[in-house]
Every structure is written in C-alpha cells, then in structure tokens.
Amino acid sequence: MATRSQTAALLVVGALALAACSAGGVKSSAAPQSGAKTLVIDTSFDLKTADPGRTYEPTGLFVGKAVYETLLTFDGADVTKPVPALAESYTLSDDGKVLTLKLKQGATFADGSPVTADDVVFTLTRVRDMKGTPSFLLDGVEVAKTDASTITLTSKAPNPALPYILPNPALGVLNSKVAKEHGATTDAGDKAEQYLNSASAGSGPYTIESFNLTSQVVLKANPKYYGSKPAYDRVVIRNVEAATQKLNIQRGDSQVALNLSGDQVVGMPATLQVKKTASANVIFLLANQDSSVSKTTANAKFVEALRKGVDYSGLLELAGEGSTQAPGIIPSQLLGALPADQAAKRDVEGAKAALAASGVSNPTVKLEYPSELTVNGLSFQPLAERVQANLKEVGITVDLAPAPVTTALDNYRNGKEELGLWYWGPDFPDPSDYLAFLPGKLVGLRAGWKEGAAKDISAAGDKAATAIGDDARKAAYAEVQQKLNKGGPFIPLIQPSQNIVTASSVAGLEYHPVWTVDLADLSAK
Amino acid sequence: MTVSGDVSGADTPGPPPAAAQRGGRARVRRHPLARFLLRRVLIAILLAWGITLVTFVLTNLVPGDPAAANLGQRALGDPAIVAQWRQEHGLDKPLPQQYLIHLGGLLHGDLGTSQQSHRPVSQDLAETVPATLELAGAAIVVSLVLGVAFGVVAALRRDRLTDHALRVLSLIGISVPTFWLALVAFYVFFYRLQITPGSGRIDPGLTAPPPVTGLATVDSALAGQWDVFASAVGHLLTPALVLALYTIGLLTRFTRSAVLEVLGQDYVRAARAKGLPGRVILFRYVLRSALVPIITVAGLAFGSLLSGTVLVEAIFAWPGVGQYAYKSATTLDLPAVMGVGLVVGGVYLVINLIVDVLYGVIDPRVRLQ
C-alpha cells in the first residue's frame, strides 16, 4: 500500500514539475519569429493533393502554380489572353481543332534536367487518361510531339477554349523520368501521387519542403530555377480559419491572409494593404425543373417570382465591398459576360404578381446548401438566411436545409434539390465552361433541366459553342445568358469579393481567378 | 464533456464503473489478478470490435457520397471518374464485404487509407494523436495541480469563505461552454491583449523538430532547439488552460470530498489526537489515501478531455485528432473515422483498465468479493 501511494505522490510531484516548466516558458515565446526571407500565408485549406494531375482545389492550384509550370499562362490578372510559359509560342488552326506549341529552350526541372517535349506529352496524356478530377480538361484532346520542341494538341471538334485551359496548374509539366521512377503511368494505375505529395518534380520557382494536407505546406525556392529567382526563399502556407487569419495578420504573425470575408476586412489598420477584387465565383440559386422533385419550382412563373423577390443589394451588403452582382452566369472577368446594367433587380410587387400568376398559393420550398462551405471567406449560411427573409416578404416560405458538403453535393449532383444555393468557379477562364448550365448538360441536369426542355436556349448554346472570333463569341454568349435569365432555372446572385490582406512589406500581389495568387509575382519591400 | 464524467465526477469518491460492476462470481482464488486481467482484455477486444461495427454502420447510414467530398463539381458529373474513385477506395463492393475487408485489415494492423488525405490512416493518426495528447496531457497536468491544491484547501477550510469561493469557482469551471471560452480566450489574450501566440503548435517561422515522440515540446527539447521549445509551450498554454478549466472544477470538487472523507477516518483522528503537526497529517495520511482515487478520476477526466478537444482545436487551429475526426466525419471518410474511433476508444479502454487494476490491486475486497 505504502509504496503505491508513494508512486502516486511521485506522479503528482512530477506533474507539478512539468507544469512549472510549461508555465515558465511563456514569455520567451511571445515574439513572433520572422526570418528575413520567409513569407507566411494564411489560408483556409481546400487541399487534397500536390499531384498536379489530380489537383482541382483552390489551395492545390495555388501550390501547383508555384511548383509546376504550364505551357501557357496568363499575365497578371488578365485572363482574356493566354501568354507563353514553357511554350514560347502557340498557334490555333483556323478550324479551331489543332493547337501547335513551340517549346521554350533552356527550361529545367528542379533536378537540373531539361524540360522536353516528351515530358509534356507524358504529363498531358497522364492527366487525360488517369481519370482524376481534372481529366475532363483534356477530354478528347490528342497530344503528339512533332519534333523535339513542337507539340500538337488535336481535338475532334473546334476547341477555341484550349489555350485558356492550358494555363491551369493541373496541367503543370512533370519531370517524366522522375515521376515514372515513382510509379507514374498514363492510366488509372498511376501510383505517383504519394511521391508527388512529398517532393516536387516540376520546373517552377519553388519546390516542396513539406506538405501536410491539414496543417501546412512549406515551399522553398528552387535553387536550380532557370528563371529569375523569386523574392522569398521560403513560403509557409498555413491552414487557418478566416477569423484567425485576420488576427494573425494584424499581429504580424503572417504576411498574407487570403480568405477574409467582407466583414472581416472592415477597419483594417492602415499599415496593412487590403486588396478587394470581385472573384470569378458566381453564387447562384437553382430551382429544380423536374416536376417529380417539385411541382412548385418547376413552375416558370414561380422562378420569376424568385428572381424578382431576391434582394440583390442586400446580398451584396452581406458579401461586403468589392463584391458585385452577377448579371449572368458568366463572371465579369470573362469574355461574354453580361454588362452590369442587365442585372436583375428586386421588384417585390412584380414578384408577388408572378407568384399569383403561377397559381401556387402559400408555397413552401426547401432550400439546400452546403453548411460549412465558404466562398472567398463568405459563408453560405447568412446568404441562405437572407434569401429566406427576402422571399418571406414575397409570400414564399423557405425551409433552410443546410447539410455537410458531402451530403449536399450528393443531392445536388443527383438533381434532387428543390432549391439549391451553390457556386460555380471557372474551370478555365473561357465562357464555353458555362455551357454546362444548359438543358441536359452537367449543371442543367442538376437543376432537373433535361435535354430538349428549352430548345431555343439549347440552340443559342450550340451557336455559341461553335462561334469563332472574339466578337462573335461575345455576342453569342451574351444571348445565351439573356435567354437563361429569362427562362432558365438559375438565378445568378453575386460574385463575392476576394479580399486579400498583405503586410506592407509584400508587393506585387494580384488576385487571379484560377490560382488565386502567383507566388513568383511577389516582391519584398 | 462526457455526460457521465460530469455527473459523476463532480463529487465522487468511489470505485469506478467497471470496478463497481465487476460481479462476485470469481470464486477462484488462484491468480485472481490474472483472471481479472484476462476478462478485461477479452471485454476490451469485444468493445473494439463494437467500435468498428458502430462506426461502419453509422458512416454508411449518413446520406451522401464520400466521392462528393473528394471530386470536383466537374468530375462528379463524369460517371467514369466517380466509378473509378469508388473502386479505388473499395466502395464498389457490397457493404458486408466492405466491412469484412476493413476488419481483415485491422487484424493485420492496417487501418486503411484515408480518402481525404490519401495517406495511411495510421500515418495521419501518428501525426494528429500526439498533438491532441500533448494538449490534453498539458491540460490534465494543470488540472491535477490546481484541482488538487484547490480541493485540499477547500477541505481544510471547510465551510469558511475560501471553501465557498472555491466551490463557486469550481462550479463555474464545469459550467462554461468550452467552445465559447476558447473563443473568448483567443479574442482577449491573443487579439486584444496580444500576450499569447497565435494558432497552431509552433510559430510558423520555425522548423518543426524531428519527430521522436510527436509532442512538439518534448521533441524540441530533445533536439535542443530551445526557441522552438519556448514557442511550442507558448502555443500550448492557452488552449490547454481553456481545456483544463472544466477538469479543474471537477477535480476541485472531487478532491475536496475525498479529503473530507479521509479527514473523518479514525486513523486521522488518532493521528491528530497524538498531536502530530497538521502538515504531517495532511501529507502523510490524508493526501496519501486520497490520491489514488483522485488519480483515478483524473484518468477518466483525461478521456473526456480527449473529446473536449474537438471544440477547442477548431478555434486554435490545433492540428489534432479532434479536427481530424470532425473533418473525417463530415466527409464520410470511413477508414479515418474508424481509426479515430479505435484509437480514442482504445485510450479510454486502457485508462479504464488501469483504473480497474489500480482498484483491484489496492482494494482486494473489490477483486475477490
């Protein structure tokens, strides 16, 4: 007995000693350590992999942009014109089917070996045939090497979007020799992901020092980078909740905060720079057109009541400064976006009239949305609550049905949502991406909108898909959206602002709709 | 945050559940401890199996498709990609077969691969569990020290002002919503007063020490990186204190009544009558007898701390098993949820076992009844 009690007493003494130690260490740690050339970026992680061929999440694209290089890229935030990267030039054939790219000489991977046409062919074929998330980018595109520095990409149908697709970091060129050594293949049996999550086989200005999907990613400058050396030697990208991001940057714990909401950037001290740019993410409502899902939302007059009943300026207020109303489903940065004056306006009386004309009395509809999802730091929760309050004034009762993304997305994908609140970010900055919203297409089906449900809209879509030349395309896509706004099941709401806060020491930051920020653009003051 | 922990713990000297229930059927007096241990281990195995079954059934009951959490909006529209993803993760097989595969893997010590992190679950757990253990461990140490001290003081000052004040304080301790307190502490100390470091385990400018134990404080000390050590301790302090408040309250109440009980015993009275000084009585007799049940309760409280971390970790962005569990549960990442259940359930079982053994060893009546 005695010995046991002594053991217990010892335990307590030990515990006391430990506590004393931990209490003693506090003061020394308070000063944040910032290496001269280390950049700390806080962001809310949406990260699944560092394998470019499987990347499709914002954080993944952001990291991918720093570690890998693509054939083409965009200059700054301008997404209307692809510019050379690993390819020094490109030409699209007149029929829009063949894209020819000339490789730049002198580009090298992080291990010093040159970037070759074979690497490009291997990479693109791998992305296409591995059936990973970004595979659709190259659906039906044949990749071939015509000589040591020439690549041709051939599509069966005219593919004027291809130059806009190639800058996607998912198409970052891999060092094929290294990747193959670690299990990379050009089919579903590819095993290279694990390796690519720990090391980088790219030619970008940075390489991966450490990679953790849930806590942080550390990049270090690629010592063998053939281009100009990036301003920061080391970049720490931390997974931090938006609220904490704000505190961290105000305290000087971090130098960049990527996901602050409009409310959070109000009243930032003058020592910090706040960049508010309307993002290319369009938040929209969808009203299911399948009458087996809902007789109410399938009613065209009811959709009109929704469109007129939503208080767009109230939603913009929630999203904060820098956000804009989305006039159509195509975001303002892209070719073919509708001008702001064509945006829907709130008209409560009109909405009530439309509701009366619909013949549905006292409707109750269920609005589903992903509860924990945020877009540009903006949570869907208050938006849904605001829409609910707006529609109540019109006489429409909305039941909110938040669900975890897994559940909500599953319902959405299967076209089972009566009303849905979702967003769409451009897969590539070309309006053809938005043909998915047409009847019988990907997003159209999610709204229960079957092929042939609206023939004139489909016809307008077909016309836009084959139009060649900027002016013709612009007009065709504008027409598609006008028709969609009139008779489609989608109600484009807002493009929330991407608010990026940086310390005054960080210069050159530019928001990019595809990869958020290009680390190589940054400079240190 | 355990319902049981609270109800019971607040003022409860007495044998823990298992010890209380353990029937009196064990008549064999030869190697009673071995028999007892064997029985507990068998029950533990049964419980572990129960955990796998429950997690499997629950995660499959949830409406939703794990593929939705892992593929982009575009890819989700492509049945070929979805089918391949499901096949990769073994979700194309019938449910009973899936369960058997998981079970088979477990028998070989393989927890499977997380759908979210694309890594072996064991590897994820090896990173997240130590983070949580460090947090909960620090919290339990703080709770033990403060809780026992407060409890002893309260008992010695019974019914005086100090006692009443401590009673109110400890009741406040068990009444504060942890998630709210974490938020308040973060706002006040980090944001307003700026005296505590930010989220995470160490300052971002520092390089993490080579993992030996997985505890940032211990590893940095082992590596002799004292700046990292200081940073790790600083980061640990606020969340640990927030987490500890509840257990401090619990242990104060518990220690007080345990000490009072011992104070009423004949041998303590005898010692007093003998004229031994108060300090001697306190340390030699009272604390000694009260400590074992206190440590027992602390053990159980440690278990409840582990689940309390879910809420605290979210606010302090602590990369522990709580955040991992939350993310896995919301994305229906079955192997990960099962792994978390097994590990945390395992910790509970081990603690229970230790508690039982402690009781059996200390009080033979319990064992041989």
Next chain:
Amino acid sequence: MTRRLPEAWRQPLAIVGGVVALAWLVIALAAPWLAPHDPLAQDLPRLAAPGPGHWFGTDQLGRDILSRVLYGARVSIPLTLMLVALSVLVGGLLGACAGYFGRWVDETIMRVADLVFAFPTVILAMVVAAALGASLTNAVLAVLVVAWPAYARVTRGLVLGVREREFVLSGRLLGFSVWRSLRVDVLPNVTGPVLVLATLDIGTALLLLSGLSFLGLGAKPPSPEWGAMVAGGVEVFDSWWVATFPGLAILTVVLAFNFLGDTLRDALDPRTARAIKERAL
C-alpha cells in the same frame, strides 16, 4: 403562512441558482413579450455594437441579439429538459432491467453501455447527428445515445442494492409480477437519487447540445439557438458581442442548474448520496 425551506436550500448558492433558473424559465415562457424585436427580422443595421435600441448589439444579418438570446431560451431550455427526461427514462429503464434481471440481460445492457462509454462523447454524438441530418431533434437523439448509460449504471446499482432486501423479496413471494415488483417496491427507492443526478445533468446536457449546434449539427438556421449563435460570432470575430451574449446565456443557465444540483446533492441523506457517488462514475 409560508413553508420553511429545507435547511440546505437556504444557502445562497441554491438561492442564486434557483432564482437564475427560474428567471430563465420565465424568459422562455414570456420571450414574445420581453423581446424588443422580432428575433428573425433582419431590419437593423448589421453588426451594430451594443447601444440604445439594441442593447446586445446586432448580428451579421442585422438581427437584434438581445431578442435572439431571449428567444433562444425557448429553443434550448425545453429541449434540454426533454433530453434529460428521456435519458432518465431510457437509461433508468434499461438500468433497472439490468439490475433486476441480472445475468445475460445485465451483461448485454451493461456491455452496450460500456461501448458507448468507450466512445469519445462529442465524436459519437457528432457522427450520430451527422448520420441523422442536422436538426435539433436529431441532436437531442444523438445526445440521448451518449447520455443514457450514466443513468443505466446508477439505476442498476441502486436496483442491485434493493433487489435482495426483505420487502422486495416478500413482495415477490406474495406473487407480485415482475413489473409490479419493479414499480411498487423498487422504483420509489431509486427515484430520489436519479432525480438529483438528472438535475446535475441538465447543465451538461445543455453544454453538449449547444456544442453540437456550435459545430453546425444541431439547430437549423435561422433558429436563435445559443450554440449556433456563438458559431455565427466566430466568423465576425471583431464584433465580440455576437458570440459573447449567447455564450453568457449558456453559462448562466448551466451554472444555475449546477448550483441547484450541487446543493441538492448535499441535502440528500448520506446513504443515497453515497450511492450516487459510487455508481455514477
């Protein structure tokens, strides 16, 4: 003449606890008359600091936080009481069966209880709530799943204690049916301690329920549930009032019931008090 309160109740803690708990019950009943605004109306300036017209400030949608906190009592308090009542009922019944019948019934029920205990509470409740879908009712069910074993254990212990006593045995000998025996002879001896336990548990149950809502697995918006309101405040960190007041509401309710329960336990006769102590862990 007024009846004298029992000695133990005349303690300041019990009085404070009783008054606060009573106040909250009154608020829950009278919220529509007490609240200055419609808790759902989004017609005030957004994120206004506490001041005249909105003493607790407004939230990110321009709703009055004071009104929401008051209405929140209507959401949280009845549900918590119902939850505890259900836990007592389910746990008590199962525990009584386990204690009374013994053998395999006992083994089965108590092993299931062990299984639940072996799970981390919040995580289990989280998974259950996720499985059932986010709603308050489902959150109650989820907490029920983790809460009943505590009562089962206590009741079982108490029943075991009385099962072999003379009056129960003589009842059985007189030909009482099992249920009658349980009801007439066993139940009255078990009720007191279990009720004390239940009072002590109200606080914990509210903490757990609001914790689930905080994680987005409980109350459905725009319901003014306190835990969900605190969660809303996380996003707008700067506007401290958004999270502070609902958090204080939770704290005061839990504290009031803990004050009451603590006093109640002290007031119990030592034998039953000891039974609770011994069996509850």
